Amino acid sequence: MKRIFGAKKDKEPPPSINDASDRINKRGENVDEKIKKLDAELARYKEQIKKTRPGPAQEAVKARAMRVLKxxxxxxxxxxxxxxxxxxxxxxxxxxxxxxxxxxxxxxxKSANKELKGMMKTVKIQDIDSLQDEMMDLMDVSSEIQETLGRSYNVPDDIDEEELMGELDALEADMDTEADGVPTYLQPDKEPDVEAELDLPAPPSGHAAVPLRPTPQAEDELGLPAVPRASLRG
Known part of the structure; x- marks a missing residue:
């Protein structure tokens, strides 16, 4: 049967847009090359027209140039x-x-819409609200636990704050501060003024105070203080 009627030929797929564009671009490149050659030929004829004198020779060159220009x-x-x-x-x-x-x-x-619909079925606003409420309750319980653990044991509950403020004011009044703001009990000890404590009279005017010198004691042959004779006789 194939020999009598022949087999169907496979149809070639139609050319794509890119294939057609590439083929046309190649034809355009060939045309551009031909135009460049014609430009070079026209430039040569132009030089010949300038060099030849008016007459049959120049007219022949012009005719060739016109043909190339067409x-x-x-x-x-x-x-x-x-x-x-x-x-x-x-x-x-x-x-x-x-x-x-x-x-x-x-x-x-469409795919994202389908996925979102599936996810929204598992997530409900009521569940989120109830979860938020539970979290708030847990936070309140945690705060109460922290306050209970941080409670002081030795501080009595019946302390009067006004009484404490009065004691604080009295303590500040008792603190004797100097010009620099340092209490007297924190300042370094000063050396006592011996002359002021003894209250000695001042020396007479016009006479310089003569320092007292100790009387030299007699010494024996060995360099020891000599004993008075009166004490030996007694």
């Missing part, structure tokens, strides 16, 4: 057409990419 205009028109096609394909590709992004975004949103 070819250049034709290639420029083809290049503009190819550039327009590339631009249109780029716009279509951009729109297609935008649609793909929108599809992916929608799929992601």
């Amino acid at each position: 070819q250049k205009r034709m290639y420029e028109g083809q290049r503009d057409m190819l550039y327009n096609q590339t631009f249109n394909l780029d716009q279509v590709a951009f729109a297609a990419e935008g649609l793909k992004d929108a599809q992916q975004t929608m799929s992601a949103l």
Whole structure:
């Protein structure tokens, strides 16, 4: 049967936008190369026209230049057409990419919505409120426990604060402070004034006080103090 009717040929997949854009860009590059060659040829003819005198030779060069210029205009028109096609394909590709992004975004949103619905079934506002209330109760109990543990045992409950303030004022009144604010009992001890305590009379004016010198004692042959004779006779 295949030999009689032949087998169906597999259809080639249609070209993608990127493939078509690449093919058109290559054609545009070829056209650009041809235009560059024509520009170089026109520049050469321009120099020849300047160097030749008016006449048949110059007219022949101008005719060649006109032919090259027409070819250049034709290639420029083809290049503009190819550039327009590339631009249109780029716009279509951009729109297609935008649609793909929108599809992916929608799929992601649907998946997230499904997950959120499943999570919301397990989390209820009433449970959260009750949990918050339990946490507040536990915090209050913890504060009471801390206050109970920090209670002082030796401080009586019947202390009058006004009486304590009176004792504090009396203590401040008894503290004799100097100019520098240091109590007298904290200041260093001063040496006693012996002359003020003995209250000795002042020496007479005009006479200098002569210091008293001790009378030398007699010594015996050994250097010891000599004993008076009167004491030996007795």
